[in-house]
Each structure stands twice: as C-alpha cells, then as structure tokens.
Amino acid sequence: MPDNTEPQSSEARPMLLTGKRVWVAGHRGMVGSAIVRRLASEDCEVITATRAEVDLKDPAVVLAFVGEKKPDAIFMAAAKVGGILANDTYPADFLYENLMIAANVTEAAFRHEVGKMLFLGSSCIYPRMAPQPIPEDALLTGPLEPTNEWYAIAKIAGIKLAQAYRKQHGCDFISAMPTNLYGPGDNFDLNSSHVLPALIRKAHEAKVAGADHITIWGTGTPRREFLHADDCADACVFLMKTYSGYEHVNVGSGEDIAIIDLARLVCEVVGFEGEIRTDTTKPDGTPRKLMSGDRLKSLGWVPAVKLRQGVAAAYAWFTAST
CATH class of the missing domain: 3.90.25.10 (UDP-galactose 4-epimerase, domain 1)
Structure with a gap:
C-alpha cells in the first residue's frame, strides 16, 4: 500500500534470513564477497551472478533475472568503482553506469515484490566540508568533492530511489553508507588504490x-x-535483519x-x-x-575488527x- 505520509526515521520490520533466497549483487567485489562470507552463517540460499550472466545496466535483463530467481532480499553491492584518475577521465561512465545499476535493481525489486533491499552507498555522498563527525543529515547540505562527484551523485540517487519507492510504494528498501573500507580482495594497485x-x-x-x-x-x-570489509558485511546483515527506516545509516568504525x-x-x-x-x-x-556512527550504535551494532x-x-x- 502506498505510503504518502511523511516517512518516519525508523520503523520495526525485522526480517529473518533463515531459509530465505538472498541475492548479493556485486558478489565479486570486496564488500560483496564479504557479505557472501557473512551470510554463510545465516542458513539462507545465496544467489549470485557474474557480469557476463547479468548486465545490471540492462533493465530488461535485470527484470528477467529477478523474476526468475525470486529473491526474498537483495544486497545491492554492485557498482562501477575507481580512483580519482578514473573518475576524472570517465565521468560519464561513472555517472551513467552507477545510475543505471541502482535504478534497474530497485525497479526490478519493486516489480517482483522483493521483501527487502539494502542499497550500499559510499561516504563520498557527503559535502566536501561536512561537519565532523559527519551525521546522516549532512547529505545535500553543500558542494561535493569535485574529484569523485560523478560517482557520489549516482550513489545519492540510489539513496533517493530507495526512499522514493518506500514513500510511494511502501517498499522495504534501506540504504547503508560505509566509510573507507579495506580487507581481502582490496585493490593494491599504486596507481588506483586507496x-x-x-x-x-x-x-x-x-x-x-x-x-x-x-x-x-x-x-x-x-x-x-577505516573499517574492515568483514565488519561492513556484518553491519549490512544486521541492518537487513533489524532496520526498516527511511533514512540511510552510516557504517563506520567511529x-x-x-x-x-x-x-x-x-x-x-x-x-x-x-x-x-x-x-x-x-x-x-x-x-x-570521520562519519558519525551514533545511529547505527543506537540500533545495537558495533565493529569487531x-x-x-x-x-x-x-x-x-x-x-x-x-
């Protein structure tokens, strides 16, 4: 049922993952692979697909895939990523591809009535001169960092898509914004790494x-x-199971x-x-x-690594x- 009222900051819609079909989009990336590892202890069926199998930029392909696999939940960890040089050289690619990925997966999740979706963003969504520690409500309060604004704008759009589908269609779509991540599968190329x-x-x-x-x-x-990828994955699973709020949630070490x-x-x-x-x-x-972790901490999660x-x-x- 459409929700046309002013959305609340949080609402309890717990989701047990036991026995559920869970699609991890972007399972080969550092965060996606960490989420797959974390889900091994949740007694759920993990669904994955390579880029060759499912082009997330193609709306018809994504719609058909979700319709065929019928996931109960989606972790949206897929993205086109790169360093400052890549963002500066290919701004259209970064904006277009990440917009399409977010829009196609969100629309497919709505069309096929997926029970819950978590969109994974980035701390680059915040203004360059945001207050420290950065609270969630700093979003859209100032200019972005110019070196990665194309990627950031696409990630902001992903947050707003989740909120819009929640407001208009009542979808249980949430967003998490991790800080600088590191861990297994990281990029160690000196020309493009963090x-x-x-x-x-x-x-x-x-x-x-x-x-x-x-x-x-x-x-x-x-x-x-800095936050270890395994901690990020644990926070994402925690939010998937316990959080159903309209506002995005920072995920950091504090x-x-x-x-x-x-x-x-x-x-x-x-x-x-x-x-x-x-x-x-x-x-x-x-x-x-430094991102404020107060919202996530108040929900009961703290990092372990x-x-x-x-x-x-x-x-x-x-x-x-x-």
Whole structure:
C-alpha cells in the first residue's frame, strides 16, 4: 500500500534470513564477497551472478533475472568503482553506469515484490566540508568533492530511489553508507588504490627491496576513518535483519587516525623499519573525514575488527595473493 505520509526515521520490520533466497549483487567485489562470507552463517540460499550472466545496466535483463530467481532480499553491492584518475577521465561512465545499476535493481525489486533491499552507498555522498563527525543529515547540505562527484551523485540517487519507492510504494528498501573500507580482495594497485592498501604495498616493496625509506603524500596530518570489509558485511546483515527506516545509516568504525600514524602502524605490521618521509608538494585533501556512527550504535551494532588486527589480515591476504 502506498505510503504518502511523511516517512518516519525508523520503523520495526525485522526480517529473518533463515531459509530465505538472498541475492548479493556485486558478489565479486570486496564488500560483496564479504557479505557472501557473512551470510554463510545465516542458513539462507545465496544467489549470485557474474557480469557476463547479468548486465545490471540492462533493465530488461535485470527484470528477467529477478523474476526468475525470486529473491526474498537483495544486497545491492554492485557498482562501477575507481580512483580519482578514473573518475576524472570517465565521468560519464561513472555517472551513467552507477545510475543505471541502482535504478534497474530497485525497479526490478519493486516489480517482483522483493521483501527487502539494502542499497550500499559510499561516504563520498557527503559535502566536501561536512561537519565532523559527519551525521546522516549532512547529505545535500553543500558542494561535493569535485574529484569523485560523478560517482557520489549516482550513489545519492540510489539513496533517493530507495526512499522514493518506500514513500510511494511502501517498499522495504534501506540504504547503508560505509566509510573507507579495506580487507581481502582490496585493490593494491599504486596507481588506483586507496591510501591503506597503497601504504601496505609501499611498505612491503620497500622491505623486500631493502629500501631505507618510503614516501607518503602530503604532510601526514589529515585524519581518516577505516573499517574492515568483514565488519561492513556484518553491519549490512544486521541492518537487513533489524532496520526498516527511511533514512540511510552510516557504517563506520567511529575512530579516525592521522595518515602518518597509519603509515607507522602499517610499517610495524609489515616489518619495514626504514624512515617515513612526507612529500609536502602533494595535496593533503580534506583535513578530517570521520562519519558519525551514533545511529547505527543506537540500533545495537558495533565493529569487531581492530585496525591493527585488520591491517595484519589484509597484509597476509596481499602477500598470499601476489
């Protein structure tokens, strides 16, 4: 039944996953694969499909797939992702493909009466100069970071799609916004990776080469928040089972760390004993980026993986896969 009233911030519609058919869209990505691992303990049937099997940019294909598989729940972790250079070089691709993926999966979930869907966004949806820690209501209160605004706009559209279908059609569609993630399956390419996997690779290669130093961009003073992919997956399953609110929910660790301190931690874990130098000719970026986790914490979820423990696991995965 359509809901044309002002939506409430939260409402209890718990969903047990036991015995359910659950589609993880984007199951080969770092977050999607973590969600698949997490669902192994939920006694549910996990549905997956490769890009070759289902082109999420094709509305007819997505509609047919959902109609055939009949999932009870969908984790929408699929996206076209990339670093600053990729976003800057292919803005149309990033905007178009992510818009189409969000729109097609959401519409198919509605048309085939999927019981629940969780849309996975990104912390880049928030204004570049958002207050710290960033509350959920900071969304659309200021200009975005120009280097990834195309991706961010598509993710904002995904949130609004979930809210619109909830408001108009009464669909139980929710959204989660994770902070900077890391873990198994991360991208360690120095040309396109994020800061933590890049530091792991730099420290490892310096150790192997017997180098006396590594160099990090900027002053090292900016502070960033990090969350292990397995914690993110656990939070997503928690929200799928317990949360049915109109508003999106931040998913983070609730703690941030200066980049220079992160570099020291990584070097300790890797076993690189050389000097850490800063290249102050390179930009620092935003001074601080920490999301408020108050909403998720109030619902009863807290992360389990400590940063040092997570970095050690990520390094072990990196060395085993290279």
